[in-house]
Amino acid sequence: MKDVVDVSSPRVLLYVDSLKIGGAERITLTLAQWLYQEGWTPVVLTRQPLARDFYPIPAGVERAVEPVDPDWLKRLHWFGFPWRVQRLRCWIRRERVAVAIGMTTLPAIKLLLATRPLAVPCVVSERNYPPAKRLAMPWRLLRRLTYPWADLHLVQTRSTGKWLANKVGAKHQLLLPNPVQWPLPRFAPAPDPESWLAAAGVVADDPLILAAGTKAYQKGFDRLMSTFALLAARLPRVQLVILGLASTTYHGMDQQANLRALLAQHGDFQARLHFPGRVGNMMDWYQRAGIYVLPSRYEGFPNVLLEAMAAGCACVASDCLTGPADLIENGRNGLLMPIEASSMDWAETLAELLDDTKRRRSLAKQALGVHERFAQQALRQSFCKALAGLQIADHQGIRNGKDG
Known part of the structure; x- marks a missing residue:
């Protein structure tokens, strides 16, 4: 009994x-x-x-x-x-x-x-x-x-x-x-973005695109490499930071090395691709970012997109199943990219948004509404x-x- x-x-x-x-x-x-x-x-x-x-x-x-x-x-x-x-x-x-x-x-x-x-x-x-x-x-x-x-x-x-x-x-x-978890939790490791990026040769006012995740394929980071190559060729100072990928192997694959190799196929842009690894101070990185991107193939309900919106980032996400469309009302509090969008489509959208400070600020301000909704x-x-x-x-x- x-x-x-x-x-x-x-x-x-x-x-x-x-x-x-x-x-x-x-x-x-x-x-x-x-x-x-x-x-x-x-x-x-x-x-x-x-x-x-x-x-x-x-x-x-x-x-x-x-x-x-x-x-x-x-x-x-x-x-x-x-x-x-x-x-x-x-x-x-x-x-x-x-x-x-x-x-x-x-x-x-x-x-x-x-x-x-x-x-x-x-x-x-x-x-x-x-x-x-x-x-x-x-x-x-x-x-x-x-x-x-x-x-x-x-x-x-x-x-x-x-x-x-x-x-x-x-x-x-x-x-x-x-x-929404607010304030965002903070714990070690907590590398200061400005110091970390400066050590990597990034200038303080360089435009920065941020992504985060532990599973590169699910998050679409491989597809992001071709997008970033197009963007980097157009904007010589733009930087890409991907948080969350370990320097060790994941299911037998070195995800960081694989992404660097993919980027190398499109040009000499590897110096502008950065992997700080796993961090416990996400808020600091959201504040440094100009745009947060989520090019996922699929999701459940993307925590990190919710966080980025709560932190006041201008966000661009793939309209994958499921989750991004539950968070983003396209054109009002973020941008949704069709799942079939090409790398050129992504690069054009990101370039236009980086060039339009007023629109970035408007999307970021409206994104704060997730605090009430969730x-x-x-x-x-x-x-x-x-x-x-x-x-x-x-x-x-x-x-x-x-x-x-």
């Missing part, structure tokens, strides 16, 4: 692969912080070790790590998955979890399997538009099997919610876009109310089909 949960401070599990730099990882900690503020006890559990953490853990949030697989389990590869699910199930029982939240697809699937026999409501939070990144066949089958079991799906956009409902039977949904208080209340409803339904034995 499951131990009685202390309902005065119910324990909520937030399960995510790691707390490395990234949007899903940041919103995991935001949700945990909200839960603590509302009187819950949040526990963030990851598969990756503490050494991978980039973000500081908020006060009141517990931190846990899954055990390292023994050698025999590692040798089983995919066939060891049932043992990993059972181990997670035992952990949930031992920790007396009242509600469990799976962040991103694979942790969500594993969590749904682990909680299926338990009296523990389970919530799924997709962080990208699902069809944009094709899963391997076993995971696609498991997603189709398990997602209808979820007591609630947190969806960032209506497009994602519609896809989940139609394709994987995710009927119980809460629309929960990412909130304010934390209303979103926090909606989220915590939904979780409280799941716990009440669990105690009353009327949860979504798990008792049938």
Whole structure:
């Protein structure tokens, strides 16, 4: 029999692969912080070790790590998955979890399997538009099997919610876009933009285009290289800074070196391409930028675009699925580029905007409206109310089909 949960401070599990730099990882900690503020006890559990953490853990949030697989389990590869699910199930029982939240697809699937026999409501939070990144066949089958079991799906956009409902039977949904975090958090490393750029040979009044992300292909940084080459040939002082890409390899690829090589194919502009790496003082970099660009192939709900708008940047983003069009009203508070736009189209748009100070200031001023549209208080209340409803339904034995 499951131990009685202390309902005065119910324990909520937030399960995510790691707390490395990234949007899903940041919103995991935001949700945990909200839960603590509302009187819950949040526990963030990851598969990756503490050494991978980039973000500081908020006060009141517990931190846990899954055990390292023994050698025999590692040798089983995919066939060891049932043992990993059972181990997670035992952990949930031992920790007396009242509600469990799976962040991103694979942790969500594993969590749904682990909680299926338990009296523990389970919530799924997709962080990208699902069809944009094709899963391997076993995971696609498991997603189709398990997602209808979820007591609630947190969806960032209506497009994602519609896809989940139609394709994987995710009927119980809460629309929960990412909130504006303000003031923006600040933590190490925090290199001063002016000092860092001066050391790289950048003059203080050189026009600067800023981009940020940890996954170069998703963010379209490869396509940005041809755009920047056209722009750099036209504007001899323009600089491009890309934040977030590590100097180490990502899935076997040196992303920085790959982008430099792509740029070299278009001309000798590498001295004007800069990679400060991962930084904890994004606000300082937004303030230095003339334009923020998001040339993504796909998104979920782009945190960094929301941040840039909140910081008062003039923003240009691809009209990809999903998220940018939920933030930008084209021509009023930013610019949306058609997903099929060419590098020349992008270069022309950026050149015109860099040349038009009045328009940049107007877009930046209107972008500040995201503070009201995506304010934390209303979103926090909606989220915590939904979780409280799941716990009440669990105690009353009327949860979504798990008792049938």
